[in-house]
Structure formats: C-alpha cells, structure tokens
Amino acid sequence: RNIMSSDEMYLLYHGLLLPKETHSLESLKFAQEFTFKDDDVVAVVYPKSGTVWMQEVLPLLLNGGDLTPIQTIPNWDRVPWLEEKRLEAVVDKMASPRAMVSHLPYHLMPPSFHTSKAKVIYVMRNPKDVLVSSFYFHQMAGFLSDPGTFDEFMNTFLEGRVFFGKWTDHLKSWKHSELGDRIMFITYEEMVQDLPAALKRMSDFLGRDLSEETIQKISHHCSFKTMKSNSMSNFSLVPKVYLDSDKSQFLRKGVVGDWKNHFSSEQLARFRSVIHKELQDESFTLPWSL
C-alpha cells in the first residue's frame, strides 16, 4: 500500500480528498442526482465519529427494534453511504423509511435533499478522539494513505489533508445549515455515557414512540460489545487487503478520552490553538472542552 501515491488513492471532489476504493465520480454524480423522500433519514457524521454505530441504531429505531436488518445485511448495504459506490447497487432494495449515512458537508448535499423533508441526525465527537481513531484507521485501511507518526498525522489532520477534509469545516457547514426541526445534533460522548437516553432522544426526533423495553433491547444490540461480535457490523467480512485487523480493529476501543493516552502537552496546545482559531468567530459552542 505504501508504494501508492496519494493521487492514486484519492480523488479530489470540491477540494475534498475521497478514497477511490469506495468513491468514484460516478458515485458522486449518483448522489447528486439522488431523489430524497420525505421519510428518509440520514445520519451525517465526520469520519471516525460513530458512522457505523448509526448504521446499527437507525434500522432498529425505524423498525421498532426488529433485529432482522442488523443480523442479515452487512452495514454498508443496510444503511449505505450516500456518496459511495454501493448505493446504486442497493437503493432499489431499500424499504421505506430508508436510512443512509453520509460524510458530505452540507453544501455538497444534492438538490432533492433541500426540497425534501428528509431528517438529519448529525453526530459529533470530540476531535481529539476523532484524530486518535483516524490515526489507527489509517494504519489498518489499505485504501487510505500511511499516517506516518502520530505527530505527523496530527498536522495532516489539522490541515485537512485527510478524507472529507477539515473537521472544523464539516462541523461549521452543518451548524450553519438552518434546517430547523429537520436536524438534530447528538454527540458520540452522549451515546457512550447513556445510550438508552440518547436512543430515546433520537426516537422522539424521528417520531417513533418506542417503549422503555424496546429502547433497552435496542441499546443492548447497539452496544460496543454486541456490535463487535456481529459479523454484519464488525467488518470481518471485508478482506484483509482493505481492512487489516492485525494492525487495528474497526471497532477498536469505543471509549471517550483515549486522546489522553496519545497527546503530549505540546501536541495538546497545538491542537487546541488551531481548532480554537478556526472556530473563534462562530456563534455556537462546542459541547466539550478541548
């Protein structure tokens, strides 16, 4: 993998680096021409902030806790990425209400998204943990560039030379979306801390009236431990050349605060100063201290 240049690994789409393994100009065109329905739900997540978690959560919430989708359909076909190659192959098989995930910034969403009433759940995660998760993911994913040292990767991340660009740009684009009651924001940390409460908040947003018992059942099936043993969700079906589980796991740790095991005090200061500077003119505040 290391002999491949960045040009061979990534395509550039409106200034964003996207891995060619999973994205193509055709798949991006397909996304642009995609027709959203009013009852579609899309989880928008900056990479490494809980995308695959939402691929477990959404079908369960939308189908009253029915386990069939999460136990019989691989996550990438069950809740496909709007911008990835697989969507075209599975879209006709998706039953309404359809659930999708996306890493796209708001301004690259297709026209039909804007005219529809499709709902968005935006999941945000403390960028320090996003960086750590992404560092390990770059080590295991054959379709991503070698991250180098942690210190080097921190610069790559802060400069936005990673897939889907800068973390701050992604967050800003969706915070400015003005989608009103079509969008809800939730944090990865909130989901880790109290998953049943987070699920309840999401089910209310989606207009689903789920019993306490159903919420508990869903919570059990979306736990890190259960997902790790679900072959339809743990990427064990993917060949090693794409995801090398000897180097790291996709479902790696699933905790809050792993950054403390990785950041030096100098790195913390550098990271904070860049993120603070990029968000200094924003009216929103972050739900965690940096």
Ligand code: A3P
């Ligand atoms: P870590 O690498 O910190 O463990 P994405 O799906 O956006 O690529 O995000 C992957 C991150 O979400 C990984 O973080 C993964 O372990 C975590 N994750 C996935 N499912 C989870 C769950 N049920 N509980 C906690 N974390 C989960």
